[in-house]
Structure formats: C-alpha cells, structure tokens
Amino acid sequence: MTDLSSLPPMSSPTGGLNHAARRAESRSGKPVGPQFGRALNYLILFVGATIMLFPLLWMFTSSFKPEWQILAQPPIWIPSTWIHAQAGSTTQEFPLWWAVNPDGEREEVLKVGVRRFTTVIDVSQMPELIAAPADRLSDAQPTAMDSVTFNVRTLTLDDGTTRQVVAIARDGENLVVAAVDDLRKIAAIRPLDEVNAGKRANVEIGGYRLQARELEEEGVTLLALGPESELTVVAPQEVASAAVLVPAEAVEEAGLAPFGSTELPVYTLADHPEAEKYVLLSAESWxxxxxxxxxxxxxxxxxxxxxxxxxxxxxxxxxxxxxxxxxxxxxxxxxxxxxxxxxxxxxxxxxxxxxxxxxxxxxxxxxxxxxxxxxxxxxxxxxxxxxxxxxxxxxxxxxRDMALIAPQAVVEQAFDVPSESLSAVLTPNFSLQNYVDALSKDLGGATFFTFFRNSGLLVLLNLIGHFLSVTLVAYAFARLRAPGKNFLFMVLLSTMMLPFPVMLIPTFEIFQKLGMINTLWPLFVRSFFGNAFLIFLLRQFFMAIPMELEEAARIDGATTLQVLVRVILPLSAPALATVGIFTFWWTWNSFFEPYVYLSSPQQYTVSLGLAFFKGQYNTSFHLLMAASMVVILPIILIFFFAQRYFIEGIQLTGLKG
Amino acid sequence: MAARLRPFANMSASARREALTFYVLISPWLLGFIIFIAYPMVRSLYLALTQYQIGREPVFVGFDNFSRLFQDPDFWQSLRVTGLYVLGSVPGSTVIAIGVAMLLAQNIRGVSIWRTIYFLPSVVAPIAVAVLWFYVFNPQYGLINTLLGYIGIKGPGWITSEDWALPSLVFMSWWTVGGQVIIYLAGLKNIPKEYYEVAQIDGAGSWARFWNITVPMLSPTIFFNVVLGFIGAFQVFDGPLILTNGGPNKATLTYMLNLYREAFQMGSLGYASALAWVLFLIIMALTVVIIRSSSLWVYYETERERA
Structure with a gap:
C-alpha cells in the first residue's frame, strides 16, 4: 500500500490510448506460432464474444416479441407477426399455417377440421391377459409398429427378464397387460369419434372387466388402447375469403363427405336447397x-x-x-x-x-x-x-351464436397433415407495442417516466456535486504541499477498498435523523463531499500537466482558484469527461442504496423501478425485456460514443499495483 | 507554548499559506470522510453491541448480538453460500479475464472491437443484467435450456433448483468479466516486449514465457484485482435478490441479503451492525492473508531495482 502515494501520473486518456495501440502494433514482431494457433485464437475469441453478445441480442429481440412468441415451442427467434386471412367480409381472421400439400409443396393453409384416431382391438380376438404389479412396469412409451402405434411398457419379471407389453385395464393395484407381439396382429387404427359413437359395453375376458365399445352396425366390439393421434384437415387460404357468417341455428349436419384424400363433416343451410353443402369453419358466439x-x-x-x-x-x-x-x-x-x-x-x-x-x-x-x-x-x-x-x-x-361456413366446392383442395407438422406463417415485425405497454404501466402511482425523471435529476445533482468537490480536492492532492498530505492521500486510497456494509447502518441513521428517508437526498448529498476514486483519477491527470503553465499564471498574480479554473480545468477535458461519465454510470446503475433509502414508487430510480416492475410482471418476459432495454439504452449509447473514457477509467481502477 | 501547538510554525509564510489552501481545498472530502466514513465505522461498532430496533433508542447489551449470531443458522447458511460464491466467482472470472486478455494481446485484428464486445455486459445496469438472466435461466422458455434442447439435453431448473441456483449466480458473474479483461489487457501491454525477445533468444517456449515473464510481470495487477474482486464478491446482493430472492430454500441467501433482511425487514439494526462488523473482519482478515502471502507470488519491479 505504501507504493500507492508514489504512483506515476496518469497519461492523458487520448495519449494513453494511442500509445497503447501503437505499442500493440509494434508487438507484431512477437511470434504467434503456426497458422493453426492463430485460427484457434480467433475461434476462442469468437465463441467468447458470442456468449457476451447473445444474451443481449436475445433481450433485444425478445423485447419486440408478442407474448405468445416468448412462450412458443419450438422457439421463434425473430420477432414476427402471424399472418391471418380475413374471413369473408367479417371481423374474424384465421391464422395461417405452413403445410405440405399432397403434391409435396409448401402452402399457406388454414385449419378447417381435425380427425382423431386411436389404436383399437376387436375384443373377440383378445389374446392372453396377465395382471402385473404397477411397480414392475415402466412408463408408457408411444411406439410405432408397422402402421399402428402402441403405448408400450416394459414388464420386468421375477427372473429379471423383460417383456414388451401394453396395459389394457386396471385391476386394483395391478395393471392388466397383453404382450405387444400378440396385439400387433389384431390391432387397427380407427377414427376416435367412430369408436366413441359405439355403445358402451362391459366385457369380461379372462376374469377381467374391460370397458369396450360396441359398434352395432358392424357387429364388432372394440377396445380403444390409445395412443390417440391427430390429423389436421387444412385448406388453401382462399377458403377464408369465401367464408360466410350465418346464424348457428340455420346450420344442419349432413354427414361426412370426402375431400381429396381426407374427409370432413358437411352441413346444409335452412331455407337453402339440400344439395348445397357447406363446410363449417368456426362456430362461436359473436x-x-x-x-x-x-x-x-x-x-x-x-x-x-x-x-x-x-x-x-x-x-x-x-x-x-x-x-x-x-x-x-x-x-x-x-x-x-x-x-x-x-x-x-x-x-x-x-x-x-x-x-x-x-x-x-x-x-x-x-x-x-x-x-x-x-x-x-x-x-x-x-x-x-x-x-x-x-x-x-x-x-x-x-x-349470438354464429357459424362461419364456406361452400363445399371451395374447400375441394382440402387435405390432412399430422397436427405437429404445421408451423405458423410468420413475417418479421419489430413492433414497439411492448415498449408502449411497459412504459405506460401504472406502478404504484408512477411510471417509468417518473423513474427516468428521478434518475436524471440524481445524475445532474451528482455531476454538480462531483465536479465541485472532486476538482478542488484532486488539485490540492496533485499540486499543493502540506504536512500530513501523504498520510491523507493514503487514507483516501484505502477508503476505496473499504466494504461499505460496515458504514451502512449509521449512514442510514444519519439520513433518518435528517428526515431524508424516502427522498432523493441520501442519493446525492455525499457527492458534494467528493469521491475517492474520482479524486484519485483526476489527481493523476493533473499531475501530468506541466507545472510551467501554472507558474506563468501565478506570476501574473492569479489565485489558486483562478489557476484551477483558467489553466488546469481547460486542459483536463478528457479527465473531466471521465469523471462525468463515471458519475452518470454509477448513478444510473446504482441499486442497493436506492433500494435501502426509497420506499414509494414516486421516488424510485430506474434500476429500482425495473426491480419493482420485475416484481409486478414476474412472468411477462416480453414486458420485462422491453423495460430492461429502456433502462440500459442511455448507458449503451453513452458507452458507444465515449468508450475510451470508460476504458481509461477502468484501467486506472485496476492497475494500481 | 503557542509555537509548539502550531505544527506549521517552522514553515515560511508562503508554505504556510499553501498548506492552509491545501486543507481548505480538501475540506469537502475531509468532512465527508469524517461524517460518512470515520464516524459510521465507530458508530456501527458501538451499535453492534446494542439492541437497536428501528425507530427506538439503542440499548447496550454487550456481546449478546455476537453470541446470537454464532447460533443463527441463517448466519452460517449465508456465510457458506457467500463463501462458495466467492470461490466460484473470483478465481473463475480471474482465469477467464486473463485468458481473454492474453488472446487479445496476441497480434489480433480489431482489438478495440473485441474489447468493446467483452466489456458491453459490464456497462449495463446490474439490475437489467439480473432481469435478463432471470429470463435466460428460465427452465422452460430461457435461452440456455432452449439451446440445450436443440442438442437433445434437458437442462436443469437453474435458478429454481436448489443445486443449480448458486452455480447459476456464479455463471452470471462470469458474464460481467469485461472490466477485468480491459485491466489485464492494459497490464499485459505494460510488459516490455524486450523480455519476451530475450527469453526467446534463450530458447524459452511459449509456456515457459507465460510462467516466467507474463505471470510475474502481471502479478501485481492480478493481486490487486483479486483483492478487489474478492471484496466485491463478498458483498453480492443484486443477483440473488432479483434471480432467486435468496431461495430456493435459502440456497442463495448471501451475506448481504441476510444482512439487508435483518436490518430493513426485521428492523434489527443492532444485530445487523454486528453482522456488518463480522463481514468487515472476515474481509479484512482474508485481505491481510492475501497481502501477507503476496510476497510469495507477487513480483514488484521495485524489488528488482533494490536488489
């Protein structure tokens, strides 16, 4: 620590940077190893840079996404709007999906129906059933065998051998199972509504009661084994424009009709010829x-x-x-x-x-x-x-209950696809809606604009405080001689390393006695008493200014204050900029002290406001990201325009050895 | 008599005036130091020996707070959590920062762009960083588990899992390593390149050059930043507050979070002062240990000159 007072003066920020850059160039003589090593360097740097930037980029894109895109699985990386097709001349809009049509082409379609299927077996051909304790069975795993899918479980027998089985029914603690190999010969896939339309039938086989469905017309009794699968019937988006809105009671069911390779229920309209068939696109309250x-x-x-x-x-x-x-x-x-x-x-x-x-x-x-x-x-x-x-x-x-229908002829091009193969038709769109929403939210009688005003005011007051105090103190430490100066400078430096919690409670007590709790006062008054790091920074800079300039002014009879204001400060623009930027940076980003001293949202700073906002909208990530973006934007802008001041200052904090 | 009491007595008039000006100019800082640093330190030592509920008068109770503290499971939990956090955060970020700085110190193109990218996360508000990572760590919709999902890995619950919450905070701390990268990069640039040239002539390999030149020459910077990083890490607050609020099941109850709760939620200012002093003593003791040990591994150029 004793070396600290004899630190070399700080070079001017511009000079320092250029110097460093020049030195970096002159290092080109240093061998860097084979080409491979260089490529590896760039690769590692690139991976690191990706880790640094990617979350920020993700925050940026997420701040423009509507909420459903935040929650979408699989994820949607680029903020988008979902293209909808207007239903006829109504206010309804159908979301469009990408689907692969029977010709193998990708097409924009809308959903017009679903077909559900399940795996069934004819109970009259039921193979041998075994009761097995549930804890000997693994979880069901949907497995496709030939063209049929089964919920396959693994049964572990006493001797440790395993068998692939399907659960048929529950019998107390046990599950009644049958071997997959027996079932696959007799199983079939049937539409779910066809099976469910059958009469409930309790069948007893091998002493186990099974709940089956009796299809009277076919004369068979079927047992649904699952899993259920789903096909979505889709139609080209032109169907939407042919949609007509009619009262729901005018629509009557007229059975299933084939459409290409799929089928859909069709309807007739009251007061219209029976031959006019329609497809129901939606039925809901309007x-x-x-x-x-x-x-x-x-x-x-x-x-x-x-x-x-x-x-x-x-x-x-x-x-x-x-x-x-x-x-x-x-x-x-x-x-x-x-x-x-x-x-x-x-x-x-x-x-x-x-x-x-x-x-x-x-x-x-x-x-x-x-x-x-x-x-x-x-x-x-x-x-x-x-x-x-x-x-x-x-x-x-x-x-009233209304139905959107389209004439059967328009839907001729319908086809079916597995539901999970559909993906939304999106177009990139960076909407500012999240920002509007986040900024206009009422947060306990305040909005983000209140927080901006408070933080802005604090920045201003801290800037005034620091510029007034830091310049004077730094100048004294840089130029004037006095007994005890070195000791005091050491004290100043050591306060930079002091853990603040030990001062926290008495400081809180002081501001409490002054009636300043829940006001902005505790967050700026101390800047008028200087800041150890900024004093140190400015002192290093002042020491680099040639003494001769100052002496010339003194000979002309200038006082110390005049020297400081007329000679030193005009030469110190870069260092003063660093002081200003650090003040802004700390004030804007500071959280703990506002958190301790402020209790009503009207007084909150941006950081505290963001934390409060996060507490209110814990799961609304789209709004959280928009609010965070707003909070970091000013500092990011300043950073890009005044990067060198940040870097010079940071280097100084860390290079005192 | 009067002369003996005046320490500036044997100075010339102009020197005396200069000394006086010095003290007038530094008076804001000196006053601030007395009011906001020296007095609070003494005061908090006294408060640590009192029972002091917020809004009441402190009552002297001797070492009661300290004996309570050593039986307080929250104290031990917070100490354990903070210790683990420091052990993960400080060495990890030091190694990462030196590694990146070493890469950038090679004759890399666009140094300033790389440096900007690495520094950017450190510039933004820590609260915004915490809110961002709160989302990144979300088990269902977060960035990490989404990316892991692409390669078929089901990621853990991160901040919702007792085992992963603290490591998550450590990972987040590594993300804001950019400031240290800048410092180490500047430190590396200060090593005279002649040393490397001479070493190369002597046939030293790159590993030998790293251990025998880079590390010793950089050691004062490493030392200083490890001490600073260590003091900072002991006081970690924002991340655990925003991401986990100390949970799940106190798995991320850091020392400062515990202290804040005692002081401003329970209103036990006396007990919190005792906690603050224990933290202060721990930090001071460990700093002294690091400084003492520094003579073993920190190389000061002045030593060489003296020798």
Missing amino acids: QPIIDLEQARASGFTVENSALSASELRTVNGTPDMPVATAGMEDGSQREVVLLVETSALTFVIPVDEATTLRLTPLGKLAQPFVANLDGVSVSYRDDYVEGDQRHAIAIVSER
Whole structure:
C-alpha cells in the first residue's frame, strides 16, 4: 500500500490510448506460432464474444416479441407477426399455417377440421391377459409398429427378464397387460369419434372387466388402447375469403363427405336447397360492437316509454338487431337501433348513423371496461384489434351464436397433415407495442417516466456535486504541499477498498435523523463531499500537466482558484469527461442504496423501478425485456460514443499495483 | 507554548499559506470522510453491541448480538453460500479475464472491437443484467435450456433448483468479466516486449514465457484485482435478490441479503451492525492473508531495482 502515494501520473486518456495501440502494433514482431494457433485464437475469441453478445441480442429481440412468441415451442427467434386471412367480409381472421400439400409443396393453409384416431382391438380376438404389479412396469412409451402405434411398457419379471407389453385395464393395484407381439396382429387404427359413437359395453375376458365399445352396425366390439393421434384437415387460404357468417341455428349436419384424400363433416343451410353443402369453419358466439366514438357522437338515451315495440332487423349488415321508432323531444319520430337497454332508459343510435355497427367473435374481446354514455353504463374496450389497427369500441346489444361456413366446392383442395407438422406463417415485425405497454404501466402511482425523471435529476445533482468537490480536492492532492498530505492521500486510497456494509447502518441513521428517508437526498448529498476514486483519477491527470503553465499564471498574480479554473480545468477535458461519465454510470446503475433509502414508487430510480416492475410482471418476459432495454439504452449509447473514457477509467481502477 | 501547538510554525509564510489552501481545498472530502466514513465505522461498532430496533433508542447489551449470531443458522447458511460464491466467482472470472486478455494481446485484428464486445455486459445496469438472466435461466422458455434442447439435453431448473441456483449466480458473474479483461489487457501491454525477445533468444517456449515473464510481470495487477474482486464478491446482493430472492430454500441467501433482511425487514439494526462488523473482519482478515502471502507470488519491479 505504501507504493500507492508514489504512483506515476496518469497519461492523458487520448495519449494513453494511442500509445497503447501503437505499442500493440509494434508487438507484431512477437511470434504467434503456426497458422493453426492463430485460427484457434480467433475461434476462442469468437465463441467468447458470442456468449457476451447473445444474451443481449436475445433481450433485444425478445423485447419486440408478442407474448405468445416468448412462450412458443419450438422457439421463434425473430420477432414476427402471424399472418391471418380475413374471413369473408367479417371481423374474424384465421391464422395461417405452413403445410405440405399432397403434391409435396409448401402452402399457406388454414385449419378447417381435425380427425382423431386411436389404436383399437376387436375384443373377440383378445389374446392372453396377465395382471402385473404397477411397480414392475415402466412408463408408457408411444411406439410405432408397422402402421399402428402402441403405448408400450416394459414388464420386468421375477427372473429379471423383460417383456414388451401394453396395459389394457386396471385391476386394483395391478395393471392388466397383453404382450405387444400378440396385439400387433389384431390391432387397427380407427377414427376416435367412430369408436366413441359405439355403445358402451362391459366385457369380461379372462376374469377381467374391460370397458369396450360396441359398434352395432358392424357387429364388432372394440377396445380403444390409445395412443390417440391427430390429423389436421387444412385448406388453401382462399377458403377464408369465401367464408360466410350465418346464424348457428340455420346450420344442419349432413354427414361426412370426402375431400381429396381426407374427409370432413358437411352441413346444409335452412331455407337453402339440400344439395348445397357447406363446410363449417368456426362456430362461436359473436358480439355486436360499434365504434365508441360514433356511439358517443350519434347515440343518445331515450326513455323506454318513448319507444315503440322493437322488431329484429339487419342493420349495417348485422342481422337480428332490435330496431324501434323513438319519439323525439321535438315531436318528430326516428328509427333507432337499441344498443343498450336498461329498465327505464335505452341507449340508441339512429339506424342510418350506425355505420360502424358490426359483429366480432367474442374471443377477440377481453374483460370490458365501463363508460357512462348519456346516463347509461356501456361496456367498452379501447384495445380491440381489427386488421393491424386498434379501435375503441362499445359492446352493444346481445351476443349470438354464429357459424362461419364456406361452400363445399371451395374447400375441394382440402387435405390432412399430422397436427405437429404445421408451423405458423410468420413475417418479421419489430413492433414497439411492448415498449408502449411497459412504459405506460401504472406502478404504484408512477411510471417509468417518473423513474427516468428521478434518475436524471440524481445524475445532474451528482455531476454538480462531483465536479465541485472532486476538482478542488484532486488539485490540492496533485499540486499543493502540506504536512500530513501523504498520510491523507493514503487514507483516501484505502477508503476505496473499504466494504461499505460496515458504514451502512449509521449512514442510514444519519439520513433518518435528517428526515431524508424516502427522498432523493441520501442519493446525492455525499457527492458534494467528493469521491475517492474520482479524486484519485483526476489527481493523476493533473499531475501530468506541466507545472510551467501554472507558474506563468501565478506570476501574473492569479489565485489558486483562478489557476484551477483558467489553466488546469481547460486542459483536463478528457479527465473531466471521465469523471462525468463515471458519475452518470454509477448513478444510473446504482441499486442497493436506492433500494435501502426509497420506499414509494414516486421516488424510485430506474434500476429500482425495473426491480419493482420485475416484481409486478414476474412472468411477462416480453414486458420485462422491453423495460430492461429502456433502462440500459442511455448507458449503451453513452458507452458507444465515449468508450475510451470508460476504458481509461477502468484501467486506472485496476492497475494500481 | 503557542509555537509548539502550531505544527506549521517552522514553515515560511508562503508554505504556510499553501498548506492552509491545501486543507481548505480538501475540506469537502475531509468532512465527508469524517461524517460518512470515520464516524459510521465507530458508530456501527458501538451499535453492534446494542439492541437497536428501528425507530427506538439503542440499548447496550454487550456481546449478546455476537453470541446470537454464532447460533443463527441463517448466519452460517449465508456465510457458506457467500463463501462458495466467492470461490466460484473470483478465481473463475480471474482465469477467464486473463485468458481473454492474453488472446487479445496476441497480434489480433480489431482489438478495440473485441474489447468493446467483452466489456458491453459490464456497462449495463446490474439490475437489467439480473432481469435478463432471470429470463435466460428460465427452465422452460430461457435461452440456455432452449439451446440445450436443440442438442437433445434437458437442462436443469437453474435458478429454481436448489443445486443449480448458486452455480447459476456464479455463471452470471462470469458474464460481467469485461472490466477485468480491459485491466489485464492494459497490464499485459505494460510488459516490455524486450523480455519476451530475450527469453526467446534463450530458447524459452511459449509456456515457459507465460510462467516466467507474463505471470510475474502481471502479478501485481492480478493481486490487486483479486483483492478487489474478492471484496466485491463478498458483498453480492443484486443477483440473488432479483434471480432467486435468496431461495430456493435459502440456497442463495448471501451475506448481504441476510444482512439487508435483518436490518430493513426485521428492523434489527443492532444485530445487523454486528453482522456488518463480522463481514468487515472476515474481509479484512482474508485481505491481510492475501497481502501477507503476496510476497510469495507477487513480483514488484521495485524489488528488482533494490536488489
């Protein structure tokens, strides 16, 4: 430690760096071994650099992903949007998938149905059954044999030999099993709904009760062994544009029909010829909605007594809307759509002004908020998405069950593929939505902007504090002679290595006595008393400035302060920049002290705010990454523009030997 | 009499004025040192001997806090956890940093770009780093297990597993090794290349050059950074707080996390002061051991000059 006070002066940051770079070049004479060694060096550096950068890159990309892509398995590396095809002229959109069609080409398709299958055996051909203790059996492993899949288990016998078996039933503690080799001769794959359509039949074989299904038409009794497998029936995306929305009760089942190599249930429409067959694309509840703005502007409340009896009509393409005649205050009559009915009042809109009235699938509407429109409570959402636009919409009238259907002829090109072979049709898209969401979240009465303001204020105050104190102290240590100076300089240096926890509680006590807990004060007042590392840094720099410059000024009668301000500081821009950057860096990134001193979110700094945010949105990785990106962005920007100051400063912290 | 009390008495007027200016100029620091360092150190020693609930007055209880401390399973657990963390973090990052610095010190193209890349993780806020790794370590959706999944390995639960949580924190600490890389790189650049040239003429292989020139010449830097790294690692807080909050089952309850909980969640400022002093003594004792042992492995050029 005694060597510390006699440290050599610090070279100016620019000079030091150039010097180092020059020296690195002049080292080219040093043998670096064979070509292989060099390649290995680069390889190791590259692997290391990947480890350093990859998590940051991942953070960056994740911050742009919608939540489902964060959770997607297999992972989606590039933030994307999922391409959807609009269903006819409705507000429904079908997600598109990549599938390989029967011609072996990749095609964008939409799902139009599923076919489930299971492995079955005819109970009349049931082979020998054995009861085996469950602990002698391994877990079931789906295994394909010939074209049939079995849930195969390994049975370990007393003599240690093993047999491949399939569990057929449960018998108390035991599982009733049959050998795979016996089963594979008689097993078949059948559609699950065909099997389940059979009558339940309890069969007793070899003393074991089995739950089977009796298919009366075929005269067989089948036992489903599993595993179930699934094929998804898909159709080219053109089907979506042919989709028509009809009331669910108008659709009637009309059996299965073949489509290419697959089959699908088809339907007829009431009031349409039986020969017109349709494929059902979706059946769900649909909700009438209207743009909130239009409801506000053109809607009004009338007393129920001023309304005539309502009748159901199609309004703006929306079927079955209640329409009535309202007596207006001026005595005139208007035809209005009843949007929200209460016991005394009804919120209505004139029929010819309901131009944004439409249906939307209930699934697209999350839990609604409530607004008061002209005295009536109306449910609304302000984040309803249609296409790529967000709308504020009012939820009005009654929901109804609707079916989206497409004519059979349009679906002719349908085919089936294993469900797991489908992959979403994605297009890269870096949406800022996560940033908007993360930054606008209410965090106990504050948002990230509050944290930014607090941290910014602290940076400013700490900069002022450090520039005022550090320059004076550093100058004194660099230039002035006084008894006790070396001792004090050693004290200064040793405080840099002091573990802070030992000062923590009394310091907390001081700020508590001053009533500064849960204020920003404890986080900046100490900067006005200097900082050991920055004093050391600046002192090293000051010592490198030639004494002659200063002496010339002194001869002209300048005071110490004048010398410092007029001669030394203008020459110290690089070192002062380092002081400023380190102050910014520490203040921005500091966590422990804000964590100790601040308790209400209104006072939080960015780091503390991020930790708080993480506590609130623990599993919303997309928002966490966006918030983290926002927190690190200022420092990353400064780092790229002022890297050399970081590096000079870091070198100084570590090279005191 | 008056003259004897004035230490500057035998100085010239200008020297006296200079000394006075010196003390005026350093007074902010000196004041800060007294208020925020010297006084708190003494005060916390006193508080360690008191029972002091937050908001009340401290009551002197002698060494009660210390006897309680030695029977406190959380204290021993936190000491064990912190010790293991230090043993994993410090040597690991020292070896990695020297290794990378040595590679960069070879005549590598684009040194400044490599250096930037390695330093970047150390620049960003430690809390953001912790939040990022909280995601990276996620057993289901995290980066590591996703990548392991590609090569058919089912990764462990990392921060959710009692066995892997502490190693996870150590791995994370290795990621922010960039600052040390910069320091060692600068240290390596300060070794005169003549030494290597002479050694080569004498027929020393690259391994011999590493052990006989690089290591001794770099040893003061290594020494200093090991001491600093060691003091820092003993106080690790952010990572365990954000990633695991000390869990699972206190597997990552570090010393500072335990101290923070005692002080600011339990409000036992007296007991926490005792914990702080024990930490201080441990760090000081180990630092002294390292410094004492340094004469065995640290090579100072001044020694050579004196010899």
